[in-house]
Amino acid sequence: MSKVSGRTERVAQAGETMIKVENLKKHYGGGGVFAQPSVKAVDGVNFSIKRGETLGLVGESGCGKSTLGRTLIRLEEATEGTISFDGTDVTTLTGDELKDWRRNAQMVFQDPESSLNDRMTIGEIIREPLDAHDWKDKQDRQERALDLLTAVGLREEHYYRYPHQFSGGQRQRVGIARALALEPEFIVLDEPVSALDVSVQAKIITLLEDLQEEFDLTYLFIAHDLSVVRHICDRVAVMYLGKIMEIGETEELYENAHNPYTRSLLSAIPHPDPSSSSHRITLPGTPPSPRDPPTGCQFSTRCPAKIRPEEYAHVEHEVWDAIERYREVVRERSRMSLGTFDRLKRSVGRFSAYDDIDETVADLFDDLDVPADIREHVETAAELVKDGRPEDARSHLIDEFNGVCDMQRPELHQVANGGHLSYCHRHTDEYEDVDPVITRRTRDT
Ligand code: ADP
Ligand code: MG
Numbered sequence: 001m002s003k004v005s006g007r008t009e010r011v012a013q014a015g016e017t018m019i020k021v022e023n024l025k026k027h028y029g030g031g032g033v034f035a036q037p038s039v040k041a042v043d044g045v046n047f048s049i050k051r052g053e054t055l056g057l058v059g060e061s062g063c064g065k066s067t068l069g070r071t072l073i074r075l076e077e078a079t080e081g082t083i084s085f086d087g088t089d090v091t092t093l094t095g096d097e098l099k100d101w102r103r104n105a106q107m108v109f110q111d112p113e114s115s116l117n118d119r120m121t122i123g124e125i126i127r128e129p130l131d132a133h134d135w136k137d138k139q140d141r142q143e144r145a146l147d148l149l150t151a152v153g154l155r156e157e158h159y160y161r162y163p164h165q166f167s168g169g170q171r172q173r174v175g176i177a178r179a180l181a182l183e184p185e186f187i188v189l190d191e192p193v194s195a196l197d198v199s200v201q202a203k204i205i206t207l208l209e210d211l212q213e214e215f216d217l218t219y220l221f222i223a224h225d226l227s228v229v230r231h232i233c234d235r236v237a238v239m240y241l242g243k244i245m246e247i248g249e250t251e252e253l254y255e256n257a258h259n260p261y262t263r264s265l266l267s268a269i270p271h272p273d274p275s276s277s278s279h280r281i282t283l284p285g286t287p288p289s290p291r292d293p294p295t296g297c298q299f300s301t302r303c304p305a306k307i308r309p310e311e312y313a314h315v316e317h318e319v320w321d322a323i324e325r326y327r328e329v330v331r332e333r334s335r336m337s338l339g340t341f342d343r344l345k346r347s348v349g350r351f352s353a354y355d356d357i358d359e360t361v362a363d364l365f366d367d368l369d370v371p372a373d374i375r376e377h378v379e380t381a382a383e384l385v386k387d388g389r390p391e392d393a394r395s396h397l398i399d400e401f402n403g404v405c406d407m408q409r410p411e412l413h414q415v416a417n418g419g420h421l422s423y424c425h426r427h428t429d430e431y432e433d434v435d436p437v438i439t440r441r442t443r444d445t
Helices: 065-072 095-102 122-132 138-151 156-160 168-180 198-215 250-255 260-267 317-335 340-347 357-365 372-386 390-401 434-444
Strands: 017-028 039-050 054-058 080-085 105-108 186-190 218-223 235-240 243-249 412-416 420-423
Touching (some): 039 065, 039 218, 065 105, 105 168, 122 168, 317 372, 357 372, 372 390
Parallel strands (some): 054 218, 186 218
Antiparallel strands (some): 017 080, 235 243, 412 420
């Protein structure tokens, strides 16, 4: 038997490292000569999960959480990196060893409406993984399915019903029962309550906590905002554009977040005390495409604490933010290829695809007090865009406004004890740390 198989022969202790992920990447597509660049859904993550703990994984939609969860349990093949379970790299397991190990790691999906097969009875759905693994005999499998129904708070008579006869909360209980069928040690819970009514959410979370206790489970609990995971997780990892930005023990991370992205997410949670001095940080723009992530820090295009070139250090936040938005617009322009119609118009001396750049400039800068040198660079870029040279416009803005955050990937820095790590250039001695920058910023707005 391989080291990572059945829990019966396991002698492992709670609290030791169970899963260790190193430089894990999952890229989609991108092969072939004419293919588009690959989607870098997960782009080099490192973390570990201790036996018996719940690690939260939080971040905006599309940042790679589900992909990371699926890759961990090998529903997807990793593009690069290793995933060790109790010291064995499972990315290379094949055949019987893989099948054996798969029992150990299960997943509960976000949407209980679509994750259950509507043509199977509840009993069949829960039994399916047992059947697939030839678990004991038919009688035992049926008994186990009935036991699982009770374990998740359903009743034995539900066995012969169909999913459509159930509410969202009940369906999610079925999904959980199914995930438990093969006695896994590790379960990825992919937004298990996001699709449920608030009143039902609490019940499912309580159920998950009870089951964890009863069956010694280790969880990766995925959620899109920080408010859900605070009470259920021992530690939390915050993800952005395929990268883990910050990870730490839950209370430490909530009370003492170091990363500008985590700070922004936390500031968006309504504060129980409205007179509190913590101000909301509104993130400008949208996350860039994972096909074309920024060269430097993944968060650099939206970061409220981005490091500026020395000569612009004292420019007002509003002006600097407008420059960032403008750069985003120009960057998108330079990505758009010219359509046939545009080329035609151009050939007859009329070219309108880029004309609205003046409007963008007006929208972004007209209400602001923009220093003359900045105004000049903005206008130079606008002229280049109108000239049909958005690439040159982009380069001009890069030359003028790029800082370390645009150019270099940060490192994960230890920011406090207990394995609290944050991915940001500001944690080096060379730059002012995040806190005073964010404080100044939120005070001004
Ligand atoms: P999250 O769960 O955080 O919302 P996902 O892991 O679902 O994010 O997706 C991360 C990124 O990977 C998204 O840009 C998504 O469009 C892309 N993606 C996910 N699955 C695939 C796939 N099978 N093929 C191509 N791109 C994918
Ligand atoms: Mg998801």
